[in-house]
Amino acid sequence: xxxxxxxxxxxxxxxxxxxxxxxxxxxxxxxxxxxxxxxxxxxxxxxxxxxxxxxxxxxxxxxxxxxxxxxxxxxxxxxxxxxxxxxxxxxxxxxxxxxxxxx
Amino acid sequence: xxxxxxxxxxxxxxxxxxxxxxxxxxxxxxxxxxxxxxxxxxxxxxxxxxxxxxxxxxxxxxxxxxxxxxxxxxxxxxxxxxxxxxxxxxxxxxxxxxxxxxxxxxxxxxxxxxxxxxxxxxxxxxxxxxxxxxxxxxxxxxxxxxxxxxxxxxxxxxxxxxxxxxxxxxxxxxxxxxxxxxxxxxxxxxxxxxxxxxxxxxxxxxxxxxxxxxxxxxxxxxxxxxxxxxxxxxxxxxxxxxxxxxxxxxxxxxxxxxxxxxxxxxxxxxxxxxxxxxxxxxxxxxxxxxxxxxxxxxxxxxxxxxxxxxxxxxxxxxx
Numbered sequence: 263x264x265x266x267x268x269x270x271x272x273x274x275x276x277x278x279x280x281x282x283x284x285x286x287x288x289x290x291x292x293x294x295x296x297x298x299x300x301x302x303x304x305x306x307x308x309x310x311x312x313x314x315x316x317x318x319x320x321x322x323x324x325x326x327x328x329x330x331x332x333x334x335x336x337x338x339x340x341x342x343x344x345x346x347x348x349x350x351x352x353x354x355x356x357x358x359x360x361x362x363x364x365x
Numbered sequence: 366x367x368x369x370x371x372x373x374x375x376x377x378x379x380x381x382x383x384x385x386x387x388x389x390x391x392x393x394x395x396x397x398x399x400x401x402x403x404x405x406x407x408x409x410x411x412x413x414x415x416x417x418x419x420x421x422x423x424x425x426x427x428x429x430x431x432x433x434x435x436x437x438x439x440x441x442x443x444x445x446x447x448x449x450x451x452x453x454x455x456x457x458x459x460x461x462x463x464x465x466x467x468x469x470x471x472x473x474x475x476x477x478x479x480x481x482x483x484x485x486x487x488x489x490x491x492x493x494x495x496x497x498x499x500x501x502x503x504x505x506x507x508x509x510x511x512x513x514x515x516x517x518x519x520x521x522x523x524x525x526x527x528x529x530x531x532x533x534x535x536x537x538x539x540x541x542x543x544x545x546x547x548x549x550x551x552x553x554x555x556x557x558x559x560x561x562x563x564x565x566x567x568x569x570x571x572x573x574x575x576x577x578x579x580x581x582x583x584x585x586x587x588x589x590x591x592x593x594x595x596x597x598x599x600x601x602x603x604x605x606x607x608x609x610x611x612x613x614x615x616x617x618x619x620x621x622x623x624x625x626x627x628x629x630x631x632x633x634x635x636x637x638x639x640x641x642x643x644x645x646x647x648x649x650x651x652x653x654x655x656x657x658x659x660x661x662x663x664x665x666x667x668x669x670x671x672x673x674x675x676x677x678x679x680x681x682x683x684x
Binding site for chain 1: 634
């Protein structure tokens with residue numbers, strides 16, 4: 263159990279499989295935050311990963327925040343905070359995914 | 366005793382676990398002098414890399430052997446039969462055809478039995494169909510093809526049993542028995558046969574096919590990611606993009622697979638619907654290093670290849 267976030271230790275998530283050494287994995291985490299923030303700025307959100315605590319912290323402009331152990335959780339957090347899923351095809355098709363209230 | 370080749374047709378819906386099961390059977394020596402034909406719907410073969418170099422393999426890619434690739438399959442099988450009869454020929458006793466996830470095995474059987482040469486050289490041993498214990502009901506409810514695959518099976522093998530709870534598995538088994546009561550059933554986890562689980566008494570789920578509402582055709586998109594996934598930043602970009610795509614549009618993605626060059630090595634990344642398995646590292650000395658390197662195949666509905674590639678590039682530019 264991590265004393266910073268309370269998350270139990272998890273199996274390696276597929277998005278963390280790209281680095282073989284701790285140094286590579288750390289560089290991937292920092293590169294990922296850069297990519298995420300350039301995308302999440304479109305919906306007024308900010309992701310933070312200090313490289314020490316596990317997972318990613320997601321913040322919105324009103325001060326709400328969610329701890330996200332994996333990227334999978336992060337996209338759920340984005341949907342919870344912004345009210346709609348982040349659709350990487352949405353801006354190109356002009357028809358982003360919308361979910362109904364039952365989704 | 367007949368000297369004909371014994372043919373096993375291995376079917377099952379996209380992502381059911383056909384290659385995983387076959388890999389274990391080959392490792393365990395369940396086939397006698399095997400030769401494997403892998404059919405892939407995408408132009409870039411990925412599954413053959415899972416089998417490694419220990420078995421004789423031919424790949425038929427870019428078309429499905431039950432329809433558009435039927436002629437190519439017949440030509441390939443005739444060639445194998447011809448080579449087997451020549452002097453100094455390699456020995457083959459068991460021929461295994463791993464079909465695409467969108468193939469109807471019954472149509473392949475028809476095509477082989479209708480060919481006068483193959484009918485003399487090949488004896489159909491059995492049709493094995495792999496059914497994903499976790500996603501099986503969803504596939505049966507949404508895909509008429511998944512039901513047809515089960516109907517033609519002599520043996521139905523439930524995969525991923527270890528991560529399926531007793532009640533949904535019991536419902537799935539009851540449903541399968543209502544579709545094909547005669548098939549032999551077995552249960553596996555990572556391709557390894559496990560003891561039959563204790564099943565509950567359940568009614569089968571009613572599978573209704575609605576011909577008035579034709580499904581959009583399943584299409585394949587091959588993405589070129591060779592310029593992207595070669596450094597830590599590239600893997601970060603790809604994982605951000607693909608995880609967001611799965612979250613937003615996972616309902617349209619039936620299967621995704623590819624071998625990606627990353628700092629950790631060549632990663633075999635696979636997903637079934639919106640679940641991604643833990644990637645495996647593929648050996649660098651694989652037989653076909655030029656194929657499948659940093660290409661990613663998406664199989665699903667309602668996708669425009671240009672939009673997908675542009676979307677990935679857009680995320681790359683954001684790096």
